[in-house]
Amino acid sequence: MTAPGGSEDYRVVNRANWDDRAPAHAASPDYAVQRFLDDAEFVSDVVRFDLPRLGSVAGLRGVHLQCHIGTDTISLARLGADMTGLDFSGASLAQARELARRTGADVDFVESDVYEAAEVLGEGGFDLVFTGIGALCWLPDVRRWAAVVRRLLRPGGRLFLREGHPMLWSLADVGPDGRLVVEHPYVERAEPTVWDEDGTYVETDVAFVHNRTLEWNHGLGEVVAALLDEGLRLTQLVEHDSVPWDAFPGHMERIGGGEFRLADRPWRLPHSYTLQAVLGG
Incomplete structure (x- = not known):
């Protein structure tokens, strides 16, 4: 499969980037292993951060899509959910399985592209689909993702998503005076935004080899419309003035709880959002 409008398989490019970074992420204090x-x-x-909005997950059968090294997946299991984590990066899942082994967490980790999750895990079997921060930007088609969510959920099951706000994703530090400006797409486009960055979003001194990524933004309205069209009912949408990573070094300040926000007038734009939707009803 090629990236829309391009010749590269975006999954191959992005998987190499994640495989390269997974061991460093597991070793970084930012993931708190x-x-x-x-x-x-x-x-x-x-x-x-989202416990007040998440509510009880005790006894729910849940799947964490794009689970990376599994820290959020194991956290949900510790809250009482019967969790499965799914990711396309074998190196990330190796770290997740090792963490589950060392902590005694009863979590199943499955290697698969997110668009193939329903074929791999079966349809209609989950009470909860959880998608964490920084996941949707790796997917070229949010409507296809919403269809996967619908297929995974049983009737009455719910999606719980926290994501970086598309307004934040559209910014770049390219102004001549160091100001952030709107530079990148807000809405989904066929062509990906191509990045070539040798760092990562956590504290580490590891030098990486695979630094190119292909990414897509998805407008908030596009995400909501995609879910509504798949028969999900929106039950919660909250915009936040913080994100759990240093999105723009030199422009952000720590505010506790692993969260960052813009130091200069953070009220100008939302930084992230939490969304919940229920299938049917």
């Missing part, structure tokens, strides 16, 4: 080992009740900052 040691906290998971030391404290059997510890949950990730990402999951903790």
